[in-house]
Amino acid sequence: FQYDHEAFLGKEExxxxxxxxxxxSRERLGKIVDRIDDNKDxxxxxxxxxxxxxRVQKRxxxxxxxxxxxxxxxxxxxxxxxxxxxxxxxxxxx
Numbered sequence: 001f002q003y004d005h006e007a008f009l010g011k012e013e014x015x016x017x018x019x020x021x022x023x024x025s026r027e028r029l030g031k032i033v034d035r036i037d038d039n040k041d042x043x044x045x046x047x048x049x050x051x052x053x054x055r056v057q058k059r060x061x062x063x064x065x066x067x068x069x070x071x072x073x074x075x076x077x078x079x080x081x082x083x084x085x086x087x088x089x090x091x092x093x094x
Contacts, residue, residue: 005017007053007056007057008052008053008056009032009056010056010057010059010060011060012063035052036048036049036052038051071088072084072085072088072089074087074088
């Protein structure tokens, strides 16, 4: 259930939905369904749903990279060297 929720909404948005009442949740989901319906025919096709999930997942990946980039780019040169990666990932083991 949680995986489907996150795949459909994105991780952050799924968390915000957890705090909503059932009525608020239905209202917000209705707005999202309108955004998924690319051809505006009032129906969601398998392709529209797949496209939506891909967009949500891609957005999550980009946001996640942006969040952790600063943890890996230790010298703040906008590049991650192998040594920086090793230190950020395995530093406490080394």
